[in-house]
Amino acid sequence: MPALRRTVMAGVLALAGMAAGGAPARAASDHQVTMASMSYGQIPTGLQVGDTITWTNRDTVPHTVTARDRSFDLRVNPGRSARMTLQKAGSFPFYCIYHTTMRGTLNVAGK
Numbered sequence: 396m397p398a399l400r401r402t403v404m405a406g407v408l409a410l411a412g413m414a415a416g417g418a419p420a421r422a423a424s425d426h427q428v429t430m431a432s433m434s435y436g437q438i439p440t441g442l443q444v445g446d447t448i449t450w451t452n453r454d455t456v457p458h459t460v461t462a463r464d465r466s467f468d469l470r471v472n473p474g475r476s477a478r479m480t481l482q483k484a485g486s487f488p489f490y491c492i493y494h495t496t497m498r499g500t501l502n503v504a505g506k
Contacts, residue, residue: 421506427451430458430471430497438499444481444506451476458497463488 424446426439431453439448452458452471460469460477466487469477484505491497 423447425449429453430491433494434497435460435491435499438501440502442481442501442503444484444503446503447478447480448501449476449478457493458491459493460489461492463490 421443424441424443426442426446426448427436428438428448429436429451433454439446442448450458450460450469450471452473452475455473457470457472459471460467460479462468464487466483467479467489469479471477481501481503484503487501487503489499489501
């Protein structure tokens with residue numbers, strides 16, 4: 396198939412909500428993580444660029460969600476939530492700057 400035709404076909408599939416391989420394009424997902432008892436709740440799997448995560452703090456002290464590479468740094472006060480949209484693919488170890496035993500990793504796939 397000529398390059399121009401492939402490019403046009405990919406554009407048509409994208410407009411139709413289809414991935415280039417013929418599968419439906421995956422809509423962005425919303426995920427929830429609850430911080431309680433001085434730990435992060437279950438970290439979501441199957442994350443992709445464009446997904447969002449809402450972090451909710453159920454403890455009586457503040458927490459953060461801070462990437463080791465500093466690509467994100469959320470501050471979440473007690474009883475509050477913070478929301479982030481995943482901007483790039485990769486593996487992102489994170490921790491709470493106040494409670495260094497609180498840690499995890501976000502594994503984010505590209506679209």
